[in-house]
Amino acid sequence: MPPTDALPRLLGRPGDRAEVMEELRRLLPRLEGLPREARTLPFALPPLDARLPQGGLAFGVLHEVAPATEPEMPAAFGFVAAILGRMPPGMLLIVLTPKCTRWGRPHGHGLNRLGLNPARVILVEAADEQQALWAMEEALRSAAPVAVAGVLGTKLDLKTSQRLNLAAGNSGLPCVLLRPAGPAESSAATTRWCVGAAPAARDRFGLVGGWRWRVRLERCRNGRVGEWLMEFDHAAHRFSLAAALADPALSRGASPQPSLARSG
Amino acid sequence: MPRIVSVWLPRWPILRFLAAQVRNPPSREAVDPERPFVLAVTASGGPRIAALNAAAEADGLFAGDLVADARAKAGMLQVRDVAPAADAAALRRLALWATRYTPAVALWEEDNGADGFFLDVTGAAHLFGGEQRLLADLAHRLGGFGLPAHLAAADTPGTAWALARYGEASSSPSPLAGEGRGGGSSDCGTGVPDLPTPTPDPSPQGGGEKNYLPSGREADALAALPIEALRLAPETSTTLRRLGFKRVGALLDKPRAPFAARFATELLRRLDQALGRTSEPLAYVVSPPVYHSLRYLLEPIAAQEAIVAVATRLMKDLVHALVRDGVGARALRLSLYRVDGEVQAIEIGFAMPTRDASHVARLIDLKLERIAGTAEAGMAEAEAFDAGFGFEALGLAVTVAERMDDRQAELAPAHDSGNAERYAALVDTLRQRLGPRSVKRLAPVASHVPERAEAASLAAAATPVWPAPDETRPRPLLLLPHAEPADVMAPVPDGPPCRFQWRGALYDVACAQGPERIAAEWWRHDTPEPTRDYYVVEDKAGHRFWLYREGLYERETASPRWFVHGLFA
Numbered sequence: 001m002p003p004t005d006a007l008p009r010l011l012g013r014p015g016d017r018a019e020v021m022e023e024l025r026r027l028l029p030r031l032e033g034l035p036r037e038a039r040t041l042p043f044a045l046p047p048l049d050a051r052l053p054q055g056g057l058a059f060g061v062l063h064e065v066a067p068a069t070e071p072e073m074p075a076a077f078g079f080v081a082a083i084l085g086r087m088p089p090g091m092l093l094i095v096l097t098p099k100c101t102r103w104g105r106p107h108g109h110g111l112n113r114l115g116l117n118p119a120r121v122i123l124v125e126a127a128d129e130q131q132a133l134w135a136m137e138e139a140l141r142s143a144a145p146v147a148v149a150g151v152l153g154t155k156l157d158l159k160t161s162q163r164l165n166l167a168a169g170n171s172g173l174p175c176v177l178l179r180p181a182g183p184a185e186s187s188a189a190t191t192r193w194c195v196g197a198a199p200a201a202r203d204r205f206g207l208v209g210g211w212r213w214r215v216r217l218e219r220c221r222n223g224r225v226g227e228w229l230m231e232f233d234h235a236a237h238r239f240s241l242a243a244a245l246a247d248p249a250l251s252r253g254a255s256p257q258p259s260l261a262r263s264g
Numbered sequence: 265m266p267r268i269v270s271v272w273l274p275r276w277p278i279l280r281f282l283a284a285q286v287r288n289p290p291s292r293e294a295v296d297p298e299r300p301f302v303l304a305v306t307a308s309g310g311p312r313i314a315a316l317n318a319a320a321e322a323d324g325l326f327a328g329d330l331v332a333d334a335r336a337k338a339g340m341l342q343v344r345d346v347a348p349a350a351d352a353a354a355l356r357r358l359a360l361w362a363t364r365y366t367p368a369v370a371l372w373e374e375d376n377g378a379d380g381f382f383l384d385v386t387g388a389a390h391l392f393g394g395e396q397r398l399l400a401d402l403a404h405r406l407g408g409f410g411l412p413a414h415l416a417a418a419d420t421p422g423t424a425w426a427l428a429r430y431g432e433a434s435s436s437p438s439p440l441a442g443e444g445r446g447g448g449s450s451d452c453g454t455g456v457p458d459l460p461t462p463t464p465d466p467s468p469q470g471g472g473e474k475n476y477l478p479s480g481r482e483a484d485a486l487a488a489l490p491i492e493a494l495r496l497a498p499e500t501s502t503t504l505r506r507l508g509f510k511r512v513g514a515l516l517d518k519p520r521a522p523f524a525a526r527f528a529t530e531l532l533r534r535l536d537q538a539l540g541r542t543s544e545p546l547a548y549v550v551s552p553p554v555y556h557s558l559r560y561l562l563e564p565i566a567a568q569e570a571i572v573a574v575a576t577r578l579m580k581d582l583v584h585a586l587v588r589d590g591v592g593a594r595a596l597r598l599s600l601y602r603v604d605g606e607v608q609a610i611e612i613g614f615a616m617p618t619r620d621a622s623h624v625a626r627l628i629d630l631k632l633e634r635i636a637g638t639a640e641a642g643m644a645e646a647e648a649f650d651a652g653f654g655f656e657a658l659g660l661a662v663t664v665a666e667r668m669d670d671r672q673a674e675l676a677p678a679h680d681s682g683n684a685e686r687y688a689a690l691v692d693t694l695r696q697r698l699g700p701r702s703v704k705r706l707a708p709v710a711s712h713v714p715e716r717a718e719a720a721s722l723a724a725a726a727t728p729v730w731p732a733p734d735e736t737r738p739r740p741l742l743l744l745p746h747a748e749p750a751d752v753m754a755p756v757p758d759g760p761p762c763r764f765q766w767r768g769a770l771y772d773v774a775c776a777q778g779p780e781r782i783a784a785e786w787w788r789h790d791t792p793e794p795t796r797d798y799y800v801v802e803d804k805a806g807h808r809f810w811l812y813r814e815g816l817y818e819r820e821t822a823s824p825r826w827f828v829h830g831l832f833a
Contacts, residue, residue, distance in 0.1 A: 208738065
């Protein structure tokens with residue numbers, strides 16, 4: 001039965017308000033053409049996954065990531081790499097543009113330490129933004145990798161983002177786009193993340209225990225926005241939420257497993 | 265026995281010079297081809313004649329004369345410098361054009377005169393209706409370019425060369441005088457491959473002399489020729505003439521030992537090569553492919569779609585042979601034969617052996633698009649590719665073939681095998697459009713120096729194996745292409761930094777972890793490189809950097825310099 005028929009019937013029925021909401025939540029993604037049983041990549045963080053419509057990063061759609069400010073590009077790239085490292089087994093494609101290499105090129109040993117096996121990664125160096133977008137679309141259409149990521153040097157217009165979203169939808173692959181810092185423009189991306197740097201977690205000896213990022217979910221279709229201080233455990237490929245502590249010295253001596261806290 | 269066609273182009277430097285002159289009119293006075301004209305080369309005793317036209321020859325000049333003497337003999341002699349490099353390049357282009365007959369074409373080396381080429385037409389002549397027809401067609405087309413050529417076909421390169429050079433038709437002292445082509449005196453023909461103006465419909469008579477020698481008659485054919493026909497060094501032939509040997513026939517039935525003692529190996533080697541007793545390897549202008557398919561078109565084509573369509577058909581022709589031998593193509597070369605004799609080549613590589621015609625078509629399409637794109641951008645590569653008046657023939661050659669196992673077409677296909685194919689196809693596509701070096705994988709290298717610790721390998725290479733990360737050695741996520749100098753304030757010269765300036769911004773260090781000392785690889789450099797002390801530095805806002813201090817304080821340097829080498833997530 002087409003969902004459009006179901007809606008009026010459902011709304012006209014006097015009943016439990018929560019039930020109607022639940023039904024609407026179920027129907028809305030179908031209205032927007034998203035596959036009903038879409039695969040997702042959960043963060044395994046209940047407070048975060050609860051805000052995402054399908055309980056995780058949806059496959060087959062475009063996700064946009066931006067650094068909070070220009071110098072926080074490495075943090076945003078780290079967030080993207082951590083997400084890619086959690087993808088199911090298979091090849092990962094990362095498209096780079098000359099502008100984004102201002103902050104350096106991905107270092108294999110660094111990716112390895114972040115839990116992303118460099119042997120899975122194919123790096124594509126495009127000569128300009130146009131070619132990078134073409135390469136991303138081509139990779140999505142071929143469905144050869146399990147995920148496609150792009151690091152762009154310029155902002156994305158609505159039409160291009162729609163193209164990428166459509167290509168991702170047709171192949172069922174997730175597409176993560178890292179764009180430069182700046183005010184967000186309208187785009188077809190399902191989620192938009194803003195990643196900022198945060199002081200790292202330190203163990204009792206003052207050594208770096210895990211990378212931390214200030215992650216803000218700025219926009220989420222059919223979900224809710226939020227802001228968290230996330231920590232990534234590269235050995236276990238696991239995200240965790242860290243208590244927001246301004247002074248890293250205070251976190252010294254804290255338990256190795258940071259307590260779950262929710263903010264935003 | 266192989267069959268070799270030899271093509272001699274008399275007066276090649278003169279013809280090439282005049283053709284180049286038509287294309288690029290010189291700033292100073294142009295050479296008049298009707299009047300005596302020589303090309304000079306600097307030699308002992310002053311400039312000497314390297315090549316001369318018919319008018320100069322009629323005035324009694326010979327190659328090798330001093331130019332000063334020649335000026336005295338012939339009034340108003342026109343002299344220009346010979347350009348061997350340009351001659352060789354033009355001859356190479358002509359040889360590439362000749363690959364339309366057979367992929368195995370070899371230029372004449374310097375000791376053969378460097379003014380002609382060999383075609384190995386073994387197994388190719390029947391495509392043109394036999395050797396006689398092939399020779400006629402070749403002569404006809406060369407005549408169309410304004411090149412009066414002397415052709416000969418024989419079993420060995422040596423005999424073919426001798427017949428082309430000293431065969432009956434060309435034994436007259438003035439070869440051009442005997443030419444039967446229309447407008448024979450204008451040896452500055454307008455269609456030499458240097459020229460943009462093609463002559464698609466030359467006179468049916470064509471230029472050139474043809475010598476056709478059936479198999480096994482080398483000795484008979486050579487007997488009547490002068491001993492120079494054996495490609496001997498000038499001193500050797502002079503000595504032989506002094507000894508009374510004027511014709512090759514006089515040498516044929518003589519005992520070998522005295523000649524071996526007198527002339528070392530040269531004479532007997534050349535004789536054996538001409539008679540087919542020893543093989544003579546030819547250096548081909550392009551390596552002959554394993555599989556080759558060629559199509560002549562009735563009308564020249566220039567449109568991209570047409571080229572792709574013909575290439576697809578050529579690939580389909582090749583598929584049968586590839587399937588029969590159980591191989592797939594790893595590299596292809598598409599040769600486009602332009603109407604005016606230029607040959608354009610497009611090389612295509614594959615990540616995995618393939619026989620898929622549609623995949624090949626797509627890659628060729630992308631490559632042509634890329635070339636067109638660079639043409640719009642006005643880049644140098646575009647000049648190399650120009651459809652001109654269109655292409656009259658297309659050839660597709662498999663230059664690298666690799667074993668390709670047949671797979672059963674499964675009803676429920678295994679997931680990974682299809683994926684490997686898709687992956688290879690994607691890599692091919694990206695490389696065609698973005699350039700061969702654009703798609704990479706990272707492979708570890710056993711080195712402690714960070715910038716040397718990984719290498720970008722081509723995506724087609726085997727999957728690299730990465731070791732488990734070493735927890736005690738932090739490595740940045742992003743490594744700068746070159747370490748960038750930073751102004752660092754450190755409380756003690758060999759301590760961690762407390763504040764630094766990089767790219768115009770000031771960072772207050774909240775926490776520094778280190779040092780990790782990495783010594784230079786002394787076996788790599790003659791002068792020792794300074795040791796580096798790496799610190800993981802975090803500023804108050806949470807930006808993480810990888811800084812290093814170059815040089816050990818007071819041991820290697822008095823004022824260590826600091827660099828930012830990478831950025832952590």
